[in-house]
Amino acid sequence: MKTTDKNEKSRNVLPFAVVQKATEGDIVSINKVLKHYEGYISCLSVRKMYDKYGNEYYCVDESLRSRLEAKLIKTTLGFKLVR
Template sequence: MRKNSKHFDETDLLPFHIIQAASAGDVEAINVVLKHYEGYIISLSTRKMYDEYGQTHYCVDEALRRRLETKLITKILSFKIA
């Protein structure tokens, strides 16, 4: 039997105290959140490029990656814990 879905458990989640500190503006906590989502952001910002010989290369669009990180930071800082 083949498994196609990824199994997530509670160890894949950010702890509440990190989320709370990041939303309060703690720089270290914000960096932890950015590190947590780093792989996802890189996968979203990967682009297919072609060289002069027609070879396909996959590269990270650094401008897009920075925009996604900036958007995440602004959402973290505007996040309200109920």
């Protein structure tokens, strides 16, 4: 049985080169950043909805998800790297 280090799971970070290229406007790198944060954005976009009978259900608000993705892209492009 293979045991995993607790810190091994927390090291799921984007490589520096991807972040650097994304801040420079590389489309492939920006897509990698979006893919990395896709699950988090989806979780933030879940909203409680009610149907006409009063039953509640949860769904992803697509307009909110799109706005969060646009904000992430804008922030990534405006990010300044300091070495």
